[in-house]
Amino acid sequence: MPAVSFQNVSKNYATPRGELQALKGVSFDIQAGEFFGLLGPNGAGKTTLISILAGLSRASGGHVRVHGHDVVSDFAAARRQLGVVPQELVFDPFFNVRETLRIQSGYFGIKGNDAWIDELLEGLGLADKAGANMRQLSGGMKRRVLVAQALVHKPPVIVLDEPTAGVDVELRQTLWQFVSQLNKTQGSTVLLTTHYLEEAEALCGRIAMLKKGEVVALEKTSDLLSRASSNVLRFKTDHNLPADLAAVARVTGRVVQLPAHNAAEVERILARVREAGVAVDDIEIRKADLEDVFLDVMSGASATTAPMAPMPPTEEVAP
Numbered sequence: 001m002p003a004v005s006f007q008n009v010s011k012n013y014a015t016p017r018g019e020l021q022a023l024k025g026v027s028f029d030i031q032a033g034e035f036f037g038l039l040g041p042n043g044a045g046k047t048t049l050i051s052i053l054a055g056l057s058r059a060s061g062g063h064v065r066v067h068g069h070d071v072v073s074d075f076a077a078a079r080r081q082l083g084v085v086p087q088e089l090v091f092d093p094f095f096n097v098r099e100t101l102r103i104q105s106g107y108f109g110i111k112g113n114d115a116w117i118d119e120l121l122e123g124l125g126l127a128d129k130a131g132a133n134m135r136q137l138s139g140g141m142k143r144r145v146l147v148a149q150a151l152v153h154k155p156p157v158i159v160l161d162e163p164t165a166g167v168d169v170e171l172r173q174t175l176w177q178f179v180s181q182l183n184k185t186q187g188s189t190v191l192l193t194t195h196y197l198e199e200a201e202a203l204c205g206r207i208a209m210l211k212k213g214e215v216v217a218l219e220k221t222s223d224l225l226s227r228a229s230s231n232v233l234r235f236k237t238d239h240n241l242p243a244d245l246a247a248v249a250r251v252t253g254r255v256v257q258l259p260a261h262n263a264a265e266v267e268r269i270l271a272r273v274r275e276a277g278v279a280v281d282d283i284e285i286r287k288a289d290l291e292d293v294f295l296d297v298m299s300g301a302s303a304t305t306a307p308m309a310p311m312p313p314t315e316e317v318a319p
Ligand SMILES: Nc1ncnc2c1ncn2[C@@H]1O[C@H](COP(=O)(O)OP(=O)(O)OP(=O)(O)O)[C@@H](O)[C@H]1O
Pocket: 013, 014, 015, 020, 022, 040, 041, 042, 043, 044, 045, 046, 047, 048, 049, 087
């Protein structure tokens, strides 16, 4: 049985300009013990999908199950399986950190949870803030508390909606160490959304990419990476590229990046650049990364650029 199952999930929002289809029939499963990444540009529908999973929002169509428990008809059981770190910072300003975690434990009917709370505080670098009022914490500290809060009831499925947005390097490392350890030693299932693609690349075994409410890619991270051109030629220039190169280049200020599969292609590109009289410096060749794949998939005109999420079963055709 999958840890999380999304079946044909749709969500429509009524807006002043008419219906907005935030999710258009999203289907995929996450198996128990997976570290799963959900990627997509702003507004793709990631938080909407997570809100439906967490029971904070109702799907317009389809079903979501957590370890077999439907998030609507069997809400309490489904919710108990989940630890959700929301994208928005929400907290009660009147309590200190330890009180906040005790109260959250109480919601799940857990008493005498201090040993685990201490472990959480320690693991998330909050030990010296246990007595601090929530109001006194910095943004990054509040986010740590949100993570601890999501984990107080030791949920088998951990859902993190951009947990590292606006968070310093040290906390990112602490957080990933902690969550990875839960994933490895406890077999916790992790669903992560992030805009830091190098994080997703390093952590996630499989990745789904959402675009305008549809799954446009769903693969093992290693397969996604091998789908990209294997290398990227990177250089700096103040000049305009010849049109044929400009068409395939990724340009950020002075920095130009071009897909190059092999040495011959690198030579061909540099020859084209020289021919066109374009002066370049800081030439570098790097391995293609998840960002290259992401941009590739997202620039595709439709979902057909990448393997689709599992399709609904087709009718058996009689021979
Ligand atoms: N409560 C709401 N009412 C109307 N539209 C909404 C509501 N919540 C989200 N939307 C719209 O649904 C779409 C998906 O939003 P969502 O927050 O799920 O995106 P996201 O993938 O999480 O983006 P981000 O990376 O910015 O967090 C967007 O077009 C958004 O404007």
